[in-house]
Amino acid sequence: MSRATEGTGDADPVRARDGDDDLDRARGGDDAAFTRLVEPLRRELHAHCYRMLGSTHDADDALQDALLRAWRGIARFEGRSSLRSWLYTVATRTCLDIVTTRGRRALPVDLGPSSDHAVFGDAPLNDVAWLGPYPDAGLTGDPAGPGARYEQREAVELAFVAALQHLPGNQRAALLLFEVLGFSAAEIATTMDTTTTSVNSALARARKVVADKVFPRTQQPTLRKIGDARVREIVAGYSSALERGDADTLVALLTEDVTWSMPPMAHWYRGLEAVTDFAVRVPLTSCGSWRHLPVTANGQPAVGSYLWDEDAAAHLAWSIDVFTLRDDLIAEITSFVGLGHFAPLGLPTSLP
Numbered sequence: 001m002s003r004a005t006e007g008t009g010d011a012d013p014v015r016a017r018d019g020d021d022d023l024d025r026a027r028g029g030d031d032a033a034f035t036r037l038v039e040p041l042r043r044e045l046h047a048h049c050y051r052m053l054g055s056t057h058d059a060d061d062a063l064q065d066a067l068l069r070a071w072r073g074i075a076r077f078e079g080r081s082s083l084r085s086w087l088y089t090v091a092t093r094t095c096l097d098i099v100t101t102r103g104r105r106a107l108p109v110d111l112g113p114s115s116d117h118a119v120f121g122d123a124p125l126n127d128v129a130w131l132g133p134y135p136d137a138g139l140t141g142d143p144a145g146p147g148a149r150y151e152q153r154e155a156v157e158l159a160f161v162a163a164l165q166h167l168p169g170n171q172r173a174a175l176l177l178f179e180v181l182g183f184s185a186a187e188i189a190t191t192m193d194t195t196t197t198s199v200n201s202a203l204a205r206a207r208k209v210v211a212d213k214v215f216p217r218t219q220q221p222t223l224r225k226i227g228d229a230r231v232r233e234i235v236a237g238y239s240s241a242l243e244r245g246d247a248d249t250l251v252a253l254l255t256e257d258v259t260w261s262m263p264p265m266a267h268w269y270r271g272l273e274a275v276t277d278f279a280v281r282v283p284l285t286s287c288g289s290w291r292h293l294p295v296t297a298n299g300q301p302a303v304g305s306y307l308w309d310e311d312a313a314a315h316l317a318w319s320i321d322v323f324t325l326r327d328d329l330i331a332e333i334t335s336f337v338g339l340g341h342f343a344p345l346g347l348p349t350s351l352p
Contacts, residue, residue, distance in 0.1 A: 022036050023037060027075045031071070034070075038067060038087065041083075044144055044152070046063050047139060048092070048176065048181070049094075051156065051161055052095035052096075053095055053099070054131045055105060055132045058102070059134075062098055066087070066091040069094060070086075070087055081187075085183070085191075088181065088183070092173050092177065092191055103129060105130060105132070106129065106130060107130070108261040108262070108265065108266055108267065109259070109261060109268055110165075114269055114270035115274065115278075116273075116274050116277075118269075118278040118282055119278075122262075122265040123265075125264050126264060128266075131161065131165065133297040133320045133322055134156050134298050135345045135346065136153055136298060136299050137296075141220060144180055144182065145182025146182055148179065148181055148182040150179055150218075154220050156298050157299050157300060159213070160210070160218070162213070163214050167209055171205055172206065173188075174188055174202040175202075175206040175207065178203055179207075185199045185200055185203070215326075220299060222326065226325060234301070234328070234329075235294050235302075235303060235323070238292075238321075238323070238330065239290075239294070241284075242284065242287070243292070244287055244288075245285070245286075245287020246287075251276055253330050254329060254331075255326055255327070255331045256272050257270065257272075258272060258332065260275045260278060260332075261333075261334055261335070262319065262336075263337065264337060286308075288308075290305060290308075291305075293306075297320055301325070302322040302323060303321050304347040305335070306350065306351045312350065314351065317339050317341075317350065319337040319338070319341075320335070320336045320342070320345065322334045
Protein backbone atom coordinates (compact mmCIF):
# COMPACT_ATOMS: atom_id res chain seq x y z
CA MET A 1 0.00 0.00 0.00
CA SER A 2 1.13 3.50 -0.70
CA ARG A 3 1.25 6.03 2.13
CA ALA A 4 -2.09 7.81 2.68
CA THR A 5 -2.14 11.45 1.77
CA GLU A 6 -4.97 13.92 1.50
CA GLY A 7 -5.48 13.75 -2.23
CA THR A 8 -8.18 15.18 -4.39
CA GLY A 9 -10.97 13.32 -6.09
CA ASP A 10 -10.72 15.77 -8.99
CA ALA A 11 -7.47 14.25 -10.31
CA ASP A 12 -8.96 12.12 -13.06
CA PRO A 13 -9.07 12.02 -16.87
CA VAL A 14 -12.77 12.85 -17.15
CA ARG A 15 -13.15 16.55 -16.37
CA ALA A 16 -16.20 18.79 -16.46
CA ARG A 17 -15.32 21.59 -18.84
CA ASP A 18 -17.50 24.27 -20.38
CA GLY A 19 -16.33 23.24 -23.84
CA ASP A 20 -17.01 19.53 -23.39
CA ASP A 21 -19.32 18.69 -26.29
CA ASP A 22 -20.64 15.47 -24.75
CA LEU A 23 -21.39 17.22 -21.48
CA ASP A 24 -23.29 19.94 -23.30
CA ARG A 25 -25.20 17.34 -25.30
CA ALA A 26 -25.97 15.29 -22.18
CA ARG A 27 -27.30 18.38 -20.44
CA GLY A 28 -29.55 18.85 -23.44
CA GLY A 29 -30.98 15.34 -23.08
CA ASP A 30 -28.66 13.32 -25.36
CA ASP A 31 -28.64 9.83 -23.83
CA ALA A 32 -25.78 8.59 -26.05
CA ALA A 33 -23.59 11.53 -24.98
CA PHE A 34 -24.30 10.76 -21.31
CA THR A 35 -23.36 7.12 -21.88
CA ARG A 36 -20.05 8.16 -23.43
CA LEU A 37 -19.32 10.38 -20.42
CA VAL A 38 -19.96 7.75 -17.75
CA GLU A 39 -18.71 4.62 -19.53
CA PRO A 40 -14.99 5.12 -18.63
CA LEU A 41 -16.00 5.36 -14.96
CA ARG A 42 -18.59 2.56 -14.86
CA ARG A 43 -16.16 -0.17 -13.70
CA GLU A 44 -14.72 1.77 -10.78
CA LEU A 45 -18.16 3.05 -9.74
CA HIS A 46 -19.42 -0.54 -9.69
CA ALA A 47 -16.49 -1.59 -7.48
CA HIS A 48 -17.28 1.30 -5.13
CA CYS A 49 -20.89 0.13 -4.87
CA TYR A 50 -19.69 -3.42 -4.10
CA ARG A 51 -17.40 -2.18 -1.33
CA MET A 52 -20.28 -0.25 0.16
CA LEU A 53 -22.82 -3.07 -0.12
CA GLY A 54 -20.88 -6.37 -0.10
CA SER A 55 -22.88 -7.89 -2.95
CA THR A 56 -22.31 -7.93 -6.70
CA HIS A 57 -26.05 -8.05 -7.32
CA ASP A 58 -26.70 -5.12 -4.97
CA ALA A 59 -23.87 -3.25 -6.69
CA ASP A 60 -25.58 -3.85 -10.05
CA ASP A 61 -28.83 -2.41 -8.72
CA ALA A 62 -27.13 0.51 -6.97
CA LEU A 63 -25.12 1.52 -10.02
CA GLN A 64 -28.16 1.34 -12.27
CA ASP A 65 -30.11 3.52 -9.82
CA ALA A 66 -27.20 5.94 -9.39
CA LEU A 67 -26.74 6.41 -13.13
CA LEU A 68 -30.47 6.97 -13.53
CA ARG A 69 -30.29 9.65 -10.82
CA ALA A 70 -27.25 11.16 -12.53
CA TRP A 71 -29.01 11.19 -15.91
CA ARG A 72 -31.98 12.96 -14.41
CA GLY A 73 -29.71 15.48 -12.67
CA ILE A 74 -27.05 16.07 -15.34
CA ALA A 75 -28.74 19.29 -16.52
CA ARG A 76 -28.11 20.74 -13.04
CA PHE A 77 -24.44 19.70 -12.96
CA GLU A 78 -22.53 22.98 -13.07
CA GLY A 79 -18.99 21.64 -13.32
CA ARG A 80 -17.74 23.01 -10.00
CA SER A 81 -16.12 19.63 -9.40
CA SER A 82 -15.05 16.92 -11.82
CA LEU A 83 -17.66 14.68 -13.35
CA ARG A 84 -15.98 11.79 -11.52
CA SER A 85 -16.43 13.50 -8.15
CA TRP A 86 -20.06 14.26 -8.91
CA LEU A 87 -20.80 10.69 -9.99
CA TYR A 88 -19.17 9.32 -6.84
CA THR A 89 -21.38 11.65 -4.81
CA VAL A 90 -24.48 10.29 -6.54
CA ALA A 91 -23.32 6.66 -6.21
CA THR A 92 -22.36 7.05 -2.54
CA ARG A 93 -25.69 8.61 -1.61
CA THR A 94 -27.51 5.86 -3.49
CA CYS A 95 -25.57 3.19 -1.58
CA LEU A 96 -26.22 4.93 1.75
CA ASP A 97 -29.95 4.76 1.03
CA ILE A 98 -29.62 1.01 0.41
CA VAL A 99 -27.51 0.45 3.54
CA THR A 100 -30.22 2.13 5.59
CA THR A 101 -32.91 -0.24 4.32
CA ARG A 102 -30.97 -3.52 3.94
CA GLY A 103 -28.37 -3.41 6.71
CA ARG A 104 -24.97 -5.08 6.56
CA ARG A 105 -23.84 -8.32 4.96
CA ALA A 106 -22.18 -11.08 6.93
CA LEU A 107 -19.93 -14.13 6.74
CA PRO A 108 -20.42 -17.24 8.92
CA VAL A 109 -17.64 -16.10 11.25
CA ASP A 110 -19.82 -13.11 12.17
CA LEU A 111 -22.67 -15.30 13.40
CA GLY A 112 -21.12 -17.63 15.93
CA PRO A 113 -18.14 -19.76 17.01
CA SER A 114 -16.50 -22.32 14.78
CA SER A 115 -17.45 -26.01 14.85
CA ASP A 116 -14.96 -28.62 16.07
CA HIS A 117 -16.25 -31.41 13.84
CA ALA A 118 -18.04 -31.80 10.54
CA VAL A 119 -21.71 -30.87 10.64
CA PHE A 120 -23.93 -32.96 8.37
CA GLY A 121 -27.12 -31.68 6.79
CA ASP A 122 -26.11 -28.06 7.31
CA ALA A 123 -29.09 -26.14 5.91
CA PRO A 124 -28.68 -22.74 4.24
CA LEU A 125 -29.69 -19.70 6.28
CA ASN A 126 -31.66 -17.77 3.71
CA ASP A 127 -32.77 -15.06 6.12
CA VAL A 128 -29.18 -13.76 6.44
CA ALA A 129 -27.81 -11.14 4.04
CA TRP A 130 -24.56 -12.85 3.06
CA LEU A 131 -21.42 -11.23 1.71
CA GLY A 132 -20.75 -12.35 -1.85
CA PRO A 133 -17.69 -12.73 -4.12
CA TYR A 134 -16.72 -10.04 -6.59
CA PRO A 135 -15.51 -10.31 -10.23
CA ASP A 136 -12.25 -8.36 -10.25
CA ALA A 137 -11.65 -8.39 -14.01
CA GLY A 138 -10.75 -4.89 -15.11
CA LEU A 139 -9.40 -3.82 -11.73
CA THR A 140 -5.68 -3.06 -11.62
CA GLY A 141 -2.93 -2.96 -9.03
CA ASP A 142 -2.87 0.83 -9.27
CA PRO A 143 -4.53 3.18 -6.78
CA ALA A 144 -7.91 4.54 -7.86
CA GLY A 145 -6.74 8.11 -7.12
CA PRO A 146 -3.49 9.97 -6.44
CA GLY A 147 -4.16 10.19 -2.70
CA ALA A 148 -5.47 6.64 -2.31
CA ARG A 149 -3.89 4.29 0.20
CA TYR A 150 -5.18 1.05 -1.30
CA GLU A 151 -4.63 -0.57 -4.66
CA GLN A 152 -7.84 -1.23 -6.57
CA ARG A 153 -7.54 -5.00 -6.07
CA GLU A 154 -6.61 -4.62 -2.41
CA ALA A 155 -9.80 -2.67 -1.84
CA VAL A 156 -12.04 -5.56 -2.93
CA GLU A 157 -10.23 -8.26 -0.93
CA LEU A 158 -12.59 -10.33 1.19
CA ALA A 159 -11.15 -9.35 4.57
CA PHE A 160 -11.37 -5.65 3.77
CA VAL A 161 -14.91 -5.74 2.37
CA ALA A 162 -16.05 -7.95 5.27
CA ALA A 163 -14.56 -5.49 7.76
CA LEU A 164 -16.38 -2.61 6.06
CA GLN A 165 -19.68 -4.34 6.77
CA HIS A 166 -19.12 -3.77 10.50
CA LEU A 167 -19.16 -0.01 9.99
CA PRO A 168 -22.19 2.29 9.93
CA GLY A 169 -22.91 3.62 6.47
CA ASN A 170 -21.39 7.06 7.05
CA GLN A 171 -18.11 5.61 8.35
CA ARG A 172 -17.99 3.08 5.53
CA ALA A 173 -18.45 5.81 2.93
CA ALA A 174 -15.92 8.16 4.53
CA LEU A 175 -13.23 5.46 4.72
CA LEU A 176 -13.74 4.37 1.12
CA LEU A 177 -13.80 7.88 -0.30
CA PHE A 178 -10.65 8.89 1.59
CA GLU A 179 -8.47 5.76 1.73
CA VAL A 180 -9.53 3.98 -1.48
CA LEU A 181 -10.43 6.85 -3.80
CA GLY A 182 -8.22 9.66 -2.54
CA PHE A 183 -10.88 12.30 -1.92
CA SER A 184 -10.07 14.99 0.65
CA ALA A 185 -12.00 15.33 3.90
CA ALA A 186 -13.53 18.56 2.59
CA GLU A 187 -14.74 16.84 -0.60
CA ILE A 188 -16.19 13.98 1.45
CA ALA A 189 -18.02 16.47 3.66
CA THR A 190 -19.65 17.90 0.54
CA THR A 191 -20.51 14.44 -0.77
CA MET A 192 -22.09 13.38 2.52
CA ASP A 193 -23.64 16.77 3.31
CA THR A 194 -21.81 17.09 6.62
CA THR A 195 -18.81 18.87 8.17
CA THR A 196 -15.11 18.18 7.80
CA THR A 197 -14.91 17.61 11.55
CA SER A 198 -17.58 14.91 11.30
CA VAL A 199 -15.74 13.28 8.40
CA ASN A 200 -12.44 13.18 10.32
CA SER A 201 -14.22 11.71 13.33
CA ALA A 202 -15.87 9.04 11.17
CA LEU A 203 -12.52 8.21 9.58
CA ALA A 204 -10.83 7.75 12.96
CA ARG A 205 -13.51 5.35 14.19
CA ALA A 206 -13.62 3.44 10.89
CA ARG A 207 -9.85 2.95 10.74
CA LYS A 208 -9.82 1.42 14.21
CA VAL A 209 -12.52 -1.13 13.37
CA VAL A 210 -10.90 -2.11 10.07
CA ALA A 211 -7.42 -2.39 11.61
CA ASP A 212 -8.79 -4.84 14.18
CA LYS A 213 -10.31 -7.10 11.54
CA VAL A 214 -7.90 -7.08 8.58
CA PHE A 215 -4.58 -8.90 8.29
CA PRO A 216 -1.61 -6.51 8.60
CA ARG A 217 -0.41 -7.81 5.21
CA THR A 218 -2.95 -7.74 2.39
CA GLN A 219 -3.19 -10.36 -0.33
CA GLN A 220 -1.66 -8.35 -3.16
CA PRO A 221 1.92 -8.15 -1.79
CA THR A 222 1.54 -11.74 -0.53
CA LEU A 223 0.58 -12.96 -4.01
CA ARG A 224 3.45 -11.04 -5.61
CA LYS A 225 5.90 -12.59 -3.14
CA ILE A 226 4.58 -16.11 -3.68
CA GLY A 227 4.65 -15.71 -7.47
CA ASP A 228 2.15 -16.67 -10.14
CA ALA A 229 3.62 -20.14 -10.69
CA ARG A 230 3.27 -21.16 -7.05
CA VAL A 231 -0.22 -19.67 -6.82
CA ARG A 232 -1.26 -21.79 -9.81
CA GLU A 233 0.28 -24.85 -8.11
CA ILE A 234 -1.73 -24.22 -4.94
CA VAL A 235 -4.99 -23.79 -6.84
CA ALA A 236 -4.32 -26.86 -8.99
CA GLY A 237 -3.32 -28.89 -5.92
CA TYR A 238 -6.53 -28.00 -4.11
CA SER A 239 -8.64 -28.86 -7.15
CA SER A 240 -6.84 -32.13 -7.75
CA ALA A 241 -7.06 -33.16 -4.10
CA LEU A 242 -10.84 -32.74 -4.05
CA GLU A 243 -11.29 -34.45 -7.39
CA ARG A 244 -9.19 -37.46 -6.27
CA GLY A 245 -10.33 -37.52 -2.63
CA ASP A 246 -6.72 -37.02 -1.52
CA ALA A 247 -6.78 -35.76 2.09
CA ASP A 248 -2.99 -35.75 2.51
CA THR A 249 -2.44 -33.47 -0.49
CA LEU A 250 -5.16 -31.11 0.68
CA VAL A 251 -3.85 -30.93 4.26
CA ALA A 252 -0.32 -30.21 2.99
CA LEU A 253 -1.66 -27.03 1.36
CA LEU A 254 -3.20 -25.63 4.57
CA THR A 255 -1.86 -23.54 7.44
CA GLU A 256 -2.23 -24.79 11.01
CA ASP A 257 -4.85 -22.12 11.76
CA VAL A 258 -6.76 -22.48 8.48
CA THR A 259 -10.46 -21.61 8.37
CA TRP A 260 -13.15 -22.90 6.01
CA SER A 261 -16.59 -21.32 5.72
CA MET A 262 -19.43 -21.88 3.26
CA PRO A 263 -22.03 -19.11 3.16
CA PRO A 264 -25.05 -19.50 3.20
CA MET A 265 -24.26 -22.35 5.64
CA ALA A 266 -23.83 -21.08 9.19
CA HIS A 267 -21.26 -23.61 10.38
CA TRP A 268 -17.58 -22.93 9.80
CA TYR A 269 -14.31 -24.53 10.87
CA ARG A 270 -11.05 -23.25 12.34
CA GLY A 271 -7.76 -25.11 12.73
CA LEU A 272 -6.23 -27.98 10.81
CA GLU A 273 -7.94 -30.70 12.86
CA ALA A 274 -11.47 -29.32 12.45
CA VAL A 275 -10.99 -28.41 8.79
CA THR A 276 -9.52 -31.85 8.03
CA ASP A 277 -12.44 -33.58 9.76
CA PHE A 278 -14.88 -31.54 7.66
CA ALA A 279 -12.96 -32.08 4.43
CA VAL A 280 -12.64 -35.85 4.90
CA ARG A 281 -16.29 -36.33 5.88
CA VAL A 282 -17.95 -33.96 3.41
CA PRO A 283 -16.29 -32.74 0.17
CA LEU A 284 -13.67 -35.50 -0.08
CA THR A 285 -16.35 -38.21 0.15
CA SER A 286 -17.48 -37.01 -3.28
CA CYS A 287 -14.11 -37.79 -4.89
CA GLY A 288 -14.47 -38.24 -8.63
CA SER A 289 -17.58 -36.08 -8.59
CA TRP A 290 -15.87 -32.67 -8.53
CA ARG A 291 -14.54 -30.55 -11.37
CA HIS A 292 -12.95 -27.12 -11.02
CA LEU A 293 -12.19 -24.06 -13.11
CA PRO A 294 -9.56 -21.57 -11.91
CA VAL A 295 -10.65 -17.94 -11.66
CA THR A 296 -9.94 -14.87 -9.57
CA ALA A 297 -12.39 -13.13 -7.26
CA ASN A 298 -11.91 -10.22 -4.87
CA GLY A 299 -8.34 -9.87 -6.10
CA GLN A 300 -7.59 -13.38 -4.81
CA PRO A 301 -7.09 -16.83 -6.38
CA ALA A 302 -10.27 -18.88 -6.57
CA VAL A 303 -11.93 -21.81 -8.30
CA GLY A 304 -15.40 -22.49 -9.54
CA SER A 305 -16.40 -25.88 -8.08
CA TYR A 306 -18.81 -28.14 -9.97
CA LEU A 307 -20.48 -31.23 -8.48
CA TRP A 308 -21.73 -34.16 -10.53
CA ASP A 309 -25.51 -34.40 -10.82
CA GLU A 310 -26.76 -37.77 -11.99
CA ASP A 311 -30.15 -36.48 -13.17
CA ALA A 312 -28.58 -33.71 -15.24
CA ALA A 313 -25.73 -35.99 -16.38
CA ALA A 314 -23.37 -33.05 -15.88
CA HIS A 315 -21.27 -31.30 -13.29
CA LEU A 316 -23.40 -28.40 -12.01
CA ALA A 317 -22.16 -25.17 -10.49
CA TRP A 318 -21.82 -25.54 -6.74
CA SER A 319 -19.56 -22.91 -5.18
CA ILE A 320 -16.93 -20.26 -5.76
CA ASP A 321 -14.02 -21.11 -3.47
CA VAL A 322 -11.91 -18.03 -2.71
CA PHE A 323 -8.47 -18.56 -1.13
CA THR A 324 -6.60 -16.32 1.27
CA LEU A 325 -2.92 -17.26 1.18
CA ARG A 326 -0.15 -16.84 3.74
CA ASP A 327 3.45 -18.04 3.36
CA ASP A 328 2.47 -19.93 0.17
CA LEU A 329 -0.21 -21.94 1.98
CA ILE A 330 -3.99 -21.57 2.20
CA ALA A 331 -5.01 -19.73 5.38
CA GLU A 332 -8.70 -19.30 4.53
CA ILE A 333 -11.17 -20.98 2.20
CA THR A 334 -14.44 -19.16 1.69
CA SER A 335 -16.80 -21.26 -0.40
CA PHE A 336 -19.67 -19.12 -1.69
CA VAL A 337 -22.33 -21.73 -2.40
CA GLY A 338 -24.88 -20.89 -5.07
CA LEU A 339 -25.49 -20.86 -8.80
CA GLY A 340 -25.90 -17.08 -8.87
CA HIS A 341 -22.23 -16.44 -8.15
CA PHE A 342 -20.99 -18.00 -11.40
CA ALA A 343 -22.28 -15.76 -14.19
CA PRO A 344 -20.77 -12.51 -12.79
CA LEU A 345 -17.37 -14.24 -12.78
CA GLY A 346 -17.78 -15.33 -16.40
CA LEU A 347 -18.06 -19.02 -15.50
CA PRO A 348 -20.47 -21.53 -17.04
CA THR A 349 -23.18 -23.04 -14.86
CA SER A 350 -22.35 -26.61 -15.83
CA LEU A 351 -19.51 -28.77 -17.18
CA PRO A 352 -19.70 -32.07 -19.08
